[in-house]
Amino acid sequence: MGYDQNNIFAKILRGEIPAKKLYEDDYALAFADIHPRAPVHVLVIPKGPYVSFVDFSAKATPEEIAGFVRALGRVAHDLGLDAPGFRILSNAGANGGQEVPHFHVHLFGGKHLGPMLAA
Ligand code: 5GP
Numbered sequence: 001m002g003y004d005q006n007n008i009f010a011k012i013l014r015g016e017i018p019a020k021k022l023y024e025d026d027y028a029l030a031f032a033d034i035h036p037r038a039p040v041h042v043l044v045i046p047k048g049p050y051v052s053f054v055d056f057s058a059k060a061t062p063e064e065i066a067g068f069v070r071a072l073g074r075v076a077h078d079l080g081l082d083a084p085g086f087r088i089l090s091n092a093g094a095n096g097g098q099e100v101p102h103f104h105v106h107l108f109g110g111k112h113l114g115p116m117l118a119a
Contacts, residue, residue, distance in 0.1 A: 003049040009102035027067025039110025050103040081109040
């Protein structure tokens, strides 16, 4: 599947749609999810045009992968989630329930998050 340059997160990266930005560097952008499912619900996305985790892992450069992973860890740390704990999750494709075709990691925290998956 090719990358859709008009997906919502591509528009956020280009500044065409506003977002509550929490962190940004050369490799990643973190912003608040518009429909939060936990007290803290942040989306962390790479800046490159990758559809999913498989696409990102196969095509991103080592620098992009390292930069993205470090940004994700930094955001979790800077939001104070390391000690109380948190959850990261990435939906992929139809079975994963992915809505936006730009690779993203959900970062949840701020309360006990319960079981890993809905029953
Ligand atoms: P997915 O189901 O693809 O893993 O998650 C997509 C997420 O993007 C959802 O949690 C949804 O609330 C969030 N989202 C969709 N549109 C927007 C938007 O325009 N702005 C922000 N900040 N989040 C969005």
